Amino acid sequence: MKGINAQDITGLILAGGRGSRMGGVDKGLQNHRGLPLALHALKRLQGQVGHVMISANRNLATYEAMGVPVWPDPMVAVGAAGALGEFPGPLAGWMAALRHCETPYLLTVPCDTPQFPLDLAARLSQALLADDADIAMAACCEDGKVQLQPVFCLFKATLGESLLAYLTAGQRKIERWTALHRRTSVVFDDPQAFFNANTADELQSLQRPGA
Numbered sequence: 297m298k299g300i301n302a303q304d305i306t307g308l309i310l311a312g313g314r315g316s317r318m319g320g321v322d323k324g325l326q327n328h329r330g331l332p333l334a335l336h337a338l339k340r341l342q343g344q345v346g347h348v349m350i351s352a353n354r355n356l357a358t359y360e361a362m363g364v365p366v367w368p369d370p371m372v373a374v375g376a377a378g379a380l381g382e383f384p385g386p387l388a389g390w391m392a393a394l395r396h397c398e399t400p401y402l403l404t405v406p407c408d409t410p411q412f413p414l415d416l417a418a419r420l421s422q423a424l425l426a427d428d429a430d431i432a433m434a435a436c437c438e439d440g441k442v443q444l445q446p447v448f449c450l451f452k453a454t455l456g457e458s459l460l461a462y463l464t465a466g467q468r469k470i471e472r473w474t475a476l477h478r479r480t481s482v483v484f485d486d487p488q489a490f491f492n493a494n495t496a497d498e499l500q501s502l503q504r505p506g507a
Contacts, residue, residue, distance in 0.1 A: 351389030
């Protein structure tokens with residue numbers, strides 16, 4: 297099945313969160329088998345796309361040392377009063393990346409899921425073209441139910457204006473914004489590929505042999 301040329305996709309690693317469930321640490325810089333989590337994501341993503349960026353809001357020099365562009369969340373006018381405010385959550389990182397994305401497509405992954413599928417970009421791009429969609433989102437089957445993985449998302453870079461309008465209106469839920477567009481999903485067989493380390497205990501569990 298035909299997919300999108302990898303050179304036409306920019307990958308974005310989301311490392312701009314507060315890490316509140318991990319004690320407020322910068323999650324992307326936490327050690328996983330000798331390397332920062334974000335670097336694991338970078339190495340896993342580089343073989344799938346033509347370009348990679350990182351979304352981060354602190355320790356920017358450390359992320360820049362990984363060798364790819366790093367962009368913090370944008371500050372934009374929010375609400376009728378035009379007050380400046382931050383866009384919390386992953387969509388802020390998406391917006392920052394779209395302002396600098398020079399390819400037709402953006403693929404997003406979180407920094408805390410070091411075992412995401414090696415064919416993520418290929419399968420999402422195949423589905424996006426086959427279903428004539430604007431957005432393709434990963435999913436997995438857990439306990440007999442299909443669970444969307446909204447931060448694993450491939451979408452057209454032309455959706456930037458729509459995303460900006462959504463965020464400016466004070467909205468922040470990924471699934472609600474993606475539902476405004478032609479969206480398709482791809483179910484991956486292994487739910488463990490999407491296991492994310494939200495807490496120190498979950499990160500520790502990834503260190504075990506066979507994890």
